[in-house]
Amino acid sequence: MLNKLFVPVPFLLLVVLGQVAAQPVAARDQDTTGEYRVKVSENPLSAAVDARIPVKDGKLFIAAWGANQLPAGWATFVSEFAARDGSNRPLPFETKPNGVWQLTGGFTGIVRLSYKVDLSFTKNKWPYGNEQAGSFQDNALFVVSKALFVVSDVVGMRRIAFETPPTWKVSAPWQPLGSAPNAFVATDKDDLINNSLVMGKHVEYVFNEGNFTFILALFGRAANSRDLLAPTLQRVVRSYVRVFDKTPRSRYLMTVFYSDEADAEAYSKSSAFTEHDTITKNNLILWGNTLAHEFFHSWNGHAIRAEDYESTQWFSEGVTEYFANLALVQQGLISRDLFVKKMEKHFGLYLYFKTSPAFAGVTLKEAGARKGRNRLGVYNGGWAVAFCLDVLLREATQNRMNLADLMRLLYERFGLTGKKYLYDDLVIAATETAGRDMKDFFNLYVEGKELLPVQDYLKRAGFEGYTQFYDGEFYIFDSPTATAAQKTVQRSILTVN
Numbered sequence: 001m002l003n004k005l006f007v008p009v010p011f012l013l014l015v016v017l018g019q020v021a022a023q024p025v026a027a028r029d030q031d032t033t034g035e036y037r038v039k040v041s042e043n044p045l046s047a048a049v050d051a052r053i054p055v056k057d058g059k060l061f062i063a064a065w066g067a068n069q070l071p072a073g074w075a076t077f078v079s080e081f082a083a084r085d086g087s088n089r090p091l092p093f094e095t096k097p098n099g100v101w102q103l104t105g106g107f108t109g110i111v112r113l114s115y116k117v118d119l120s121f122t123k124n125k126w127p128y129g130n131e132q133a134g135s136f137q138d139n140a141l142f143v144v145s146k147a148l149f150v151v152s153d154v155v156g157m158r159r160i161a162f163e164t165p166p167t168w169k170v171s172a173p174w175q176p177l178g179s180a181p182n183a184f185v186a187t188d189k190d191d192l193i194n195n196s197l198v199m200g201k202h203v204e205y206v207f208n209e210g211n212f213t214f215i216l217a218l219f220g221r222a223a224n225s226r227d228l229l230a231p232t233l234q235r236v237v238r239s240y241v242r243v244f245d246k247t248p249r250s251r252y253l254m255t256v257f258y259s260d261e262a263d264a265e266a267y268s269k270s271s272a273f274t275e276h277d278t279i280t281k282n283n284l285i286l287w288g289n290t291l292a293h294e295f296f297h298s299w300n301g302h303a304i305r306a307e308d309y310e311s312t313q314w315f316s317e318g319v320t321e322y323f324a325n326l327a328l329v330q331q332g333l334i335s336r337d338l339f340v341k342k343m344e345k346h347f348g349l350y351l352y353f354k355t356s357p358a359f360a361g362v363t364l365k366e367a368g369a370r371k372g373r374n375r376l377g378v379y380n381g382g383w384a385v386a387f388c389l390d391v392l393l394r395e396a397t398q399n400r401m402n403l404a405d406l407m408r409l410l411y412e413r414f415g416l417t418g419k420k421y422l423y424d425d426l427v428i429a430a431t432e433t434a435g436r437d438m439k440d441f442f443n444l445y446v447e448g449k450e451l452l453p454v455q456d457y458l459k460r461a462g463f464e465g466y467t468q469f470y471d472g473e474f475y476i477f478d479s480p481t482a483t484a485a486q487k488t489v490q491r492s493i494l495t496v497n
Contacts, residue, residue, distance in 0.1 A: 058103030063146030140200030313368025318382010
């Protein structure tokens with residue numbers, strides 16, 4: 001039961017540390033812990049939260065992003081907020097804008113919190129898409145964790161236990177807390193608030209690949225697609241775990257449900273995907289690719305994070321899309337011909353972006369500053385760079401190294417250490433992987449305005465490319481004059497290495 005959460009801290013920390021022993025050192029060494037008990041009620045749909053957390057300078061807050069259309073943000077749904085000290089004496093506070101509660105006198109120490117969260121917003125259409133907030137369908141609740149937890153800036157692990165209606169279960173991305181039912185541990189406050197979870201009568205599918213545990217949660221009509229979604233995602237996971245083979249023991253939750261339109265959102269260790277068309281084998285190229293794309297962000301974008309967001313969006317999104325496409329074809333989830341169609345689309349839109357006056361010579365490095373407007377440069381341009389880099393790395397090393405090796409190096413250097421990378425770090429890592437200086441490639445085609453010679457790179461991979469670049473047309477065929485080395489490059493791209 002829930003009171004198991006509040007056993008003496010020294011004993012419980014031993015359990016917690018055992019659960020997260022494979023986490024990066026930065027998370028494992030933290031010795032300050034917060035505790036949350038969340039009791040969820042179905043009628044009315046709400047959560048009663050009791051917490052015991054360390055606070056410094058009296059500042060408590062709820063996530064400040066994701067509910068920008070509301071004057072008080074996520075705090076709009078919080079009521080009956082109360083704070084007490086370790087001796088259970090009330091602590092006065094001032095409610096401030098943007099979901100901040102400031103304790104009088106800048107209190108520092110352990111604070112006991114209690115508050116309620118109105119979860120009825122999950123029954124309504126969310127302006128940015130319900131995958132970014134929550135959805136309640138057929139007695140199952142998907143909700144983003146930032147709507148539930150009031151936190152402090154004090155570092156340390158957070159323990160969470162849920163109490164739900166008797167017939168409900170909980171699917172969460174955090175490590176389970178020993179044998180306690182529906183109890184978990186988040187590595188820090190960011191892990192706690194930048195995730196999502198599902199509670200209720202939903203379909204859950206769990207499988208393991210090495211140290212990696214993948215949880216697929218389906219509810220509403222999406223539950224009927226378990227036998228198609230689950231094996232697809234299992235093969236994608238297998239592909240990515242081969243790339244990031246040093247991934248520590250970890251969990252990932254992906255939620256799928258139907259909504260008015262197809263969309264997706266990636267969180268720290270979870271993601272949510274909405275679909276409007278019925279999920280079938282024939283449209284796997286659409287939903288399967290989106291799932292694979294968002295899942296790859298668990299590494300590229302969340303674990304491997306840039307110091308400067310805008311100048312690296314071509315890498316975060318374009319390289320992610322490239323590996324999503326590769327996972328589908330390498331695992332036999334789509335045909336080779338369908339993958340080639342994807343190539344044609346990416347190259348055609350990249351060439352249109354680079355040559356159309358509408359984009360005024362924006363470089364790929366600059367494109368992320370206006371990501372929506374420059375989408376073709378961020379996604380399709382980043383994809384084109386990824387393909388050409390992959391070919392270059394294979395050529396330079398006689399197929400011993402490729403783009404997966406570059407990603408593996410970045411993950412070990414930045415993902416596992418928590419250090420953010422700079423743009424120049426990408427150049428350095430590519431140079432190390434290739435065994436030759438790659439600065440000119442980045443200077444010309446990422447920082448500069450030069451057009452990638454994509455037809456040349458296709459030829460080096462055993463293809464021929466034909467284009468009407470001014471209208472985005474691009475067509476790819478196997479080259480009848482491809483050398484044995486070029487055929488080897490092509491084969492190694494399309495199959496599991």
